[in-house]
Amino acid sequence: MGKTIAQKIFEAHLVDKPSDEINVIKLDAVFCHEITTPIAINDLKKRGKNRVFDSSKIKAVIDHVTPSKDSKTAEQAKIMRDWARENDIKDFFDIGENGVCHALFPEKGFVRPGYTIIMGDSHTCTHGAFGAFAAGVGTTDLEVGILNGVCAFKTPETLKVELTGTAAKGVYAKDIILHVISILGVNGATDNVIEFTGPVIESLSMEERMTLCNMAIEAGGTCGICPPDQVTVDYLWPFISGDFSSKEEALKDYVKWASDKDAVFSKTIAVDITDLTPVTTYGFKPDQVKTATAMSDTKVDQVYIGSCTNGRIEDLREASKVLKGQKVSPSVRGILAPATPDVYRAALKEGIIEIFMDAGFCVTNPTCGACLGMSNGVLAGGEVCASTTNRNFNGRMGKGGVVHLMSPATAAASAITGYITDPRKYI
Amino acid sequence: MKDFNGKVLFLDRNDINTDEIIPARYLTEITKEALKPFLLEDLKLDGFDVEKDIDDTNVIITRENFGCGSSREHAPWALEVNNINIVIGESYARIFRQNMFNCGMMAVTLEKEIVDKLFSTFSGSATTVSTDFQNGIFSFSGGGKQLEIPFSISSYDKSLVEAGGWVDYADTHYK
Numbered sequence: 001m002g003k004t005i006a007q008k009i010f011e012a013h014l015v016d017k018p019s020d021e022i023n024v025i026k027l028d029a030v031f032c033h034e035i036t037t038p039i040a041i042n043d044l045k046k047r048g049k050n051r052v053f054d055s056s057k058i059k060a061v062i063d064h065v066t067p068s069k070d071s072k073t074a075e076q077a078k079i080m081r082d083w084a085r086e087n088d089i090k091d092f093f094d095i096g097e098n099g100v101c102h103a104l105f106p107e108k109g110f111v112r113p114g115y116t117i118i119m120g121d122s123h124t125c126t127h128g129a130f131g132a133f134a135a136g137v138g139t140t141d142l143e144v145g146i147l148n149g150v151c152a153f154k155t156p157e158t159l160k161v162e163l164t165g166t167a168a169k170g171v172y173a174k175d176i177i178l179h180v181i182s183i184l185g186v187n188g189a190t191d192n193v194i195e196f197t198g199p200v201i202e203s204l205s206m207e208e209r210m211t212l213c214n215m216a217i218e219a220g221g222t223c224g225i226c227p228p229d230q231v232t233v234d235y236l237w238p239f240i241s242g243d244f245s246s247k248e249e250a251l252k253d254y255v256k257w258a259s260d261k262d263a264v265f266s267k268t269i270a271v272d273i274t275d276l277t278p279v280t281t282y283g284f285k286p287d288q289v290k291t292a293t294a295m296s297d298t299k300v301d302q303v304y305i306g307s308c309t310n311g312r313i314e315d316l317r318e319a320s321k322v323l324k325g326q327k328v329s330p331s332v333r334g335i336l337a338p339a340t341p342d343v344y345r346a347a348l349k350e351g352i353i354e355i356f357m358d359a360g361f362c363v364t365n366p367t368c369g370a371c372l373g374m375s376n377g378v379l380a381g382g383e384v385c386a387s388t389t390n391r392n393f394n395g396r397m398g399k400g401g402v403v404h405l406m407s408p409a410t411a412a413a414s415a416i417t418g419y420i421t422d423p424r425k426y427i
Numbered sequence: 428m429k430d431f432n433g434k435v436l437f438l439d440r441n442d443i444n445t446d447e448i449i450p451a452r453y454l455t456e457i458t459k460e461a462l463k464p465f466l467l468e469d470l471k472l473d474g475f476d477v478e479k480d481i482d483d484t485n486v487i488i489t490r491e492n493f494g495c496g497s498s499r500e501h502a503p504w505a506l507e508v509n510n511i512n513i514v515i516g517e518s519y520a521r522i523f524r525q526n527m528f529n530c531g532m533m534a535v536t537l538e539k540e541i542v543d544k545l546f547s548t549f550s551g552s553a554t555t556v557s558t559d560f561q562n563g564i565f566s567f568s569g570g571g572k573q574l575e576i577p578f579s580i581s582s583y584d585k586s587l588v589e590a591g592g593w594v595d596y597a598d599t600h601y602k
């Protein structure tokens with residue numbers, strides 16, 4: 001019987017089976033940020049276990065609130081800094097080098113096909129875009145990961161989403177994933193890995209694949225996974241050119257992780273994206289999705305472009321195409337948070353930052369900030385935000401605030417008109 | 428082992444997420460105890476009053492996909508520091524469920540028909556449950572009515588509850 005990507009990765013990493021359905025697997029990387037790690041660090045210290053399983057496999061960043069906004073966040077950052085120093089963690093990213101974890105770590109080449117990765121962050125599923133098994137966990141699992149380099153998971157089942165057709169103008173990876181979540185529902189993929197396949201995936205860049213996999217968790221999925229291919233190899237080449245004699249060699253090695261033809265999936269759904277138009281969410285759940293046009297009488301107070309979902313350079317490019325020569329509506333506050341310093345640099349070089357600023361956007365440093373209602377654009381009660389982030393939960397961006405999720409182009413178009421707006425007339 | 432007995436709070440809604448259980452704005456706290464006043468602060472649910480309904484609650488009974496959203500273990504901790512060590516429901520988000528058992532707490536799954544029965548029999552009256560962990564039996568009583576409901580958790584989850592959580596278990600087994 002054939003195997004799925006997730007099954008192959010689990011087999012290659014299996015350490016123990018404490019019961020039939022539980023697999024303890026070896027980890028290739030443990031990612032850490034300053035919101036969920038400090039409590040794990042403090043607990044390890046309290047237990048007299050302030051050590052790490054392998055300092056080269058731990059990657060840490062201060063990204064959620066940076067620079068620190070108050071004494072409490074300063075304390076969280078300090079715990080991370082001290083700990084990284086004490087344990088000789090070289091890949092630690094602080095002020096000047098830090099950015100949103102799920103955008104920063106792939107950019108640094110920390111993710112490879114076949115890897116197993118955990119992080120105390122639900123959107124760790126993003127890294128499955130490289131054909132890795134990457135899962136969000138709580139602080140206790142993170143603590144054990146840091147200490148022993150293992151994590152326990154149920155045997156993964158895989159739900160296959162086969163994407164066919166061609167995206168119409170103005171339809172992006174974000175529209176596709178919101179559409180898929182609306183089909184699956186917020187728990188349609190619980191305890192499953194979501195494997196994205198089909199001709200649409202083959203045509204997507206790594207950045208777009210990350211946008212898709214990033215939101216697997218919004219359907220309850222443990223991880224999103226895309227089969228590794230030439231696009232994966234090309235993206236990783238600067239980091240792997242010492243390991244393989246040629247790109248062909250690398251590809252040959254990586255495709256061994258792809259699901260076998262006769263692999264067994266828990267379920268397969270086919271989605272043709274040809275008729276899809278730009279979409280957005282309504283309500284407080286990410287599976288509540290309508291066309292942007294159907295939501296066009298929704299007035300917005302703030303437009304937020306950034307986050308691990310859509311704060312990458314391609315996202316900024318698409319939004320800037322809409323914003324070029326335009327002005328943000330006087331009733332809207334426009335906020336751009338490039339996800340990483342390299343994204344910021346590239347956007348400066350390409351003149352994208354200037355387009356945003358000329359339109360009236362405020363540009364912040366790379367950080368999660370407003371995405372989870374922590375800083376840099378928290379909403380007041382009753383305010384509405386058109387946002388490129390991934391969660392529209394009640395209060396997510398500030399108590400009493402309302403969030404509508406959409407692509408960067410739709411967010412940019414909404415900034416211009418002050419209402420949720422289909423971006424197609426601007427591109 | 429933690430205490431799984433006491434007064435029941437009924438939350439009759441699917442998909443209660445971790446932002447509702449403990450909003451992100453409180454994630455800057457670095458002790459569990461500090462989360463205590465903020466449990467379920469953002470929960471939108473008819474008839475639920477965050478000011479009154481949490482005091483002296485020990486058990487939550489709810490519907491599908493409880494704990495979806497963020498991976499924050501602050502959600503089980505916020506429950507724990509309010510003396511709630513057990514949630515009973517139709518289903519859970521993976522990370523939340525794992526976090527509960529990793530903390531030596533329980534997220535117990537019952538069939539929808541049984542959860543329906545618990546809601547229809549007890550919701551609205553002061554209800555308590557006593558939990559026989561070894562034999563897997565809940566005894567509910569409230570409004571003059573009583574019900575015994577069997578439950579099961581896997582042997583692995585059971586060992587986590589008995590060990591008091593995953594850290595000690597793992598550091599003994601996988602050094």
Ligand code: SF4
Binds near residue numbers: 121307367369389390
């Ligand atoms: S950008 Fe938002 S969703 Fe992504 S890691 Fe940061 S807080 Fe989480």
